[in-house]
Amino acid sequence: MTIQIRKTYSGINPEMLCDEIRALVQKQGIVIGETKLQTYPLPSGLTQSRITLVFKAQTAQKKDGGYAHIISSPDGGTKLLLDLDEKLIPQEAISNIQGDLDFILGSYEVKW
8 A cells, every 4th residue: 555645845946855855764764766857848948857766665675665756847836746655664654754744844835
């Protein structure tokens, strides 16, 4: 079963968000596998970026325990989608990540 955490932020740099996610998951003992940054040009001349982080679970097989997808838009908005496999990542770690995100980045979050 996969737990999803979805957040929309305003006025936050996507690279800073990536670094913060990296620090929060490593604090919970989750290993960061691959990190991929892609930048796309828009017709307006501005750019949009996409960052993907792969989390590795602390198992003998080092299976993918989840992913973070960060997409920025030219208007200053940044979307975050965390997919975490609760079979490989303990519920306590998932709750801690979500709580830390809310505390550290809550003032940037767009409430719908």
